[in-house]
Amino acid sequence: MDARDAIKIGMSAERILVVRPERTVGHFVPGMPMVYATPMMILEVEMASGDAIRSCLQPGWVTLGTEVDIRHLRAAPVGASIRTTARVIAVERRVIRFEVEAFHGERKIGDGRHARGLVNVENFTRRLAGQ
Incomplete structure (x- = not known):
């Protein structure tokens, strides 16, 4: 699968969660x-990034995180409602790049x-088994 055939710049998703104690640094x-x-x-x-493109992937294909460059700008307490967003900003043959934010x-x-990174699950699993 070539990501450029199915995934388009601008595709996006968002997720909402409530901060629970088990999601805190103090935990x-x-x-x-x-x-x-x-x-x-x-x-x-x-996860928001994966959500943005999952429906475009052919059967047997997934994406795995390969790079993260994140700034954590402000604290949020237990009980806070957090909205995370992801938007596709570049698509290469096997790599999809996102701009992400949290509010x-x-x-x-x-x-x-x-x-x-775009990964064929069967091939990936076979390579792991051979290590």
Whole structure:
């Protein structure tokens, strides 16, 4: 599959979640504040990116995160409603690049870039088994 045949610049998706205690830095690191953890924000922008293009993938193909360049700009407490967005900004044969953002209400709490690699699951699994 060549991503350029199916995925178009501008495709987008968003996800909404409520910050639970298990998504805070304090949950992972005792003594730290109970605020939305950067790795959890990265997970959400990766998932929004996948959501933006999943319906265009041929059967047997998925995308996997390959690059993350994210800034976490502001803290968000437990109970905050977080909206993450992803928009395709470039499409190569096997790489799709996204602009991503995260918001708490109208306040931007994160932004950056993310790339996903196009992978044939059967071939990928076979290569892993041979390692």
